[in-house]
Amino acid sequence: MASGQQYFRDYKKEQTITKHRLIFATAFVLFLMLLLVLRLFYLQVIEYERYRTKADENRLMILSQPPSRGIIYDRNGLVLADNRPIHSLTLIPEHIDDLEVLKTELAQLIDISDDEWKTYEKGSAYRRPYQSVTLKSNLTDKEWARLSVNLYKWEGVRVEAQLTRYYPYGEAFSHAIGYVGRITKDDFQDKTLNKDNYLGSLFIGKTGIEDFYEEELHGTPGYRKVEVSASGRIMAEIEQENPTTGKDIHLHLDARLQQYAYDLMGKYNGSVIVMDPETGGLLAFVSNPGFDSNLFVRGVNSSDYDKLRNSKRLPLFNRALKGGYPPASTIKPFMALAGLENGFATWSESYYAAGFYQINPNGRRYRDWRRDGHGWVDLERSIIESVDTYYYQLAHKMGITPIHDFLYQFGYGKKNILDLNGESRGLLPSNEWKKAKYGEPWYPGDSVNVGIGQGFMVATPLQIASAITAIANRGTWRAPRMAQKIGEQDIEWPADDNNEKKITLKNEAHWERVVKAMRKVITDSRGTARRLRGTRYKIAGKTGTGQLFSLQDDEEYEVENLDTKLHDHAYFTAFAPADKPKIVVFSIFENGNTSGLPADLAKKLFDAYLYDRFPKKYNYLKVSSQ
């Protein structure tokens, strides 16, 4: 059948058609080949540098070697913040075939919460390929052992060890040392830290010493430049630089004193500040209650955190640094000095102290703590017996401006501590302040209240302690400070007024007279702290009672009828030995009611510090000298 048709076919012509097409095809093939050559030329010659760099970026990886954090020591070389290895279970998602199977297998060995799986899944979404993701951190020894013997079963499941911060001594130290926590974005916002130093790091100081000395404690990371395969395996090491360990911080803090002071606070909320007047160093820095700083290192779980946050005792609140209290009667020695300095008081003049003070007859009665008054008192006796009415009239006469200006020199109304962040300024009121805040002028009655450290005035425990230190030093004010050495280097603060200054009086002899009066607070038979009589060293001090609510004119409350929450705050501020002070103690017992508690605390701390009379149970905080 085909042959019939063939008769009519023009084979020559048909052959030519195909031949022409073949020639065209050859040309087209050549054209496309040329296109490929041009493409290769573009990639391999024109863009060579770019791709060469890219290939190197692929294969070369810089692994940051995080430095280990500096250690924090107390004044005797006791380790207060250490690094120790913790073990974490990590997974490399790429190497896991069936997550569900792994889940059930792991569940037979250790408990892994749904939260932990969720965190893991979040973590595996944001990372370099083949980078491991932590599933459960802080494994117990038992969990660690159980996992270790089973690790061979799985691919991509590992137990990694990591140095992590550890605080051995718990709650008493939490507000002083602070804690480190996982790095978040916010950590770099208000600090001048070099982000590059944190490439391999997980933790950063969040509060306290850990926060303030972050830069010194952290150290500088090293690196390893390695060649890695696409699956993340390290094939060769190209160069390496070791990390530099962070610098150690040596504190003024005395661990035994700190723990003792904390324990003496007992169930009372409050704060204890113990200062070395010769250096401004803080020997104890207590805010009660504290918390376990270690919780924050491994990432506090939400129920623990809620417990801390919602506790009525506010354990997370640093009272020593931020607590605003009326300074109450502890202000009186300063008020006395202000009166002397401004010519409104002398040591010899006497004043009749009735049971109350009035600016105008028939006006408001400002009551003395003693209903019947104190009779004729001079300036010294006004300190000894803490005569309220004396200071009402003195403050009234002076007015707020000289009070403000005088007290400001002692650190009231401004930040005092050199090396902790977040300190509160308290409130040292003035004319201008009241106008700005309330749009009202300063009334004489406002001064009257400030005269006994009440009314608008608010101070932090740190402020009250550093102010009294200036009296202990007979005029030399020193800023409180936590750290004495970074590494082996003594810390040199700029020699300015924020660090140390001499407060001068027109008559310098007044310093000694005030100390003498404060001494009599203990020794005088009517002294408010006479319970501390009979020590073999001389204590000078001043009691205080912070009123939590104002009483109406003639009201008086019966302690027994009040909820303890409404009891007055009890203060005592003191130094010893009075002639050449070596230690200043201030404590506040919230709702402590009488000065008995803080006075006893001060005496115990003096005994302990000056004569090494610590209860035996604190021997574990003693470093045996080598």
Added chain:
Amino acid sequence: MNDNLYLRLRAFANSRFWQFVHTDFFLLLLLVCLSVGGLVILYSASGQSDEVVERQVIRIVLGFFACLVLAQVPPKYMRRASPLLYVGVLGLLILVLFFGVGAKGAQRWLEIPGIGRFQPSELMKIMMPMVVAWYFSSRHLPPSFKNIFVVLVMVLIPVLAIARQPDLGTALLVCVSGLFVLFLAGLSWRYILGALLAAPIVGFFLWQVMHAYQKQRVLTFLNPESDPLGAGWNIIQSKTAIGSGGIEGKGWLNGTQAQLEYLPESHTDFIIAVLAEEFGMFGCLMLLLTYFLIIARGLYIASIAEDNYGRLLAGSLTLTFFVYVFVNIGMVSGILPVVGVPLPLVSYGGTSIITIMSTFGILMSIHTHKKRVRR
């Protein structure tokens, strides 16, 4: 001296011996060079795996065997068997759609108990140009409208069956191998231009029926950086491998992209990137030259073939071979989307080596079974 050598080589190539064994010496020489060069690259690309290279050697040997066996079959038998073979393979393709096995969502293989798997779509790569060439061998050229229509139906049925598996790469190759015959048969330029203009519309409809992963490939091709760790990884890494090779290359076994496993599919579809990285532009040009000489020889064989069947079949097979080369290098170097087309005779694996070598067997047969021997 050189002239003398060339003449002696030519004389040797045209000697009676080669005519007797129905083998084209030039083609054979080029194919051997390509295969040996390919093995050298494969050794590096497979991470110096002796096992991979050994298996590839076995395939290549089988391929050459298939080539030389087919070369002995006179084209007229092939022509006569063409329609039957086409229908048979088409039947197998339809069986695949129902009983096929496979992996990753693609159903490409037929399982023959006791023998193993094979892929009917590979056979179709040869049957398609054969059947179209057969169709035109008894008809006038250039093709009439009716003939064009018939050919398009012959082409589209297996192409759609393969595309459904889905195997876009093979469907594309089968499709073009049929269309090349049509082109060589003298399909009017007007139709060609019309088809080119219609392509965007067809493209739109194709987009509608494409699988998600196929769409993804196209999208990734258009913007590989959009998903650098996912689908774009392959293209970015292969371009990096090629580019970083530069002119001279990093040296055999020294390509960091290939040796450190950044390059995906480095011993299969993306093997040219290994060559480009380790042997540079120089190596690539050598490879392209080899391919070009093979294609040139194939087109030459086509142009001097004895009849329409031989011309059309040889021409189409050669051009399809070129499509392999172009699509593969184009996709690896990032100017074409990633479709699974191996670099012929260099990429590791599969039935493709056997298929490709078979096409050269057919070419040799066409060239050496002539009534009047050309000297």
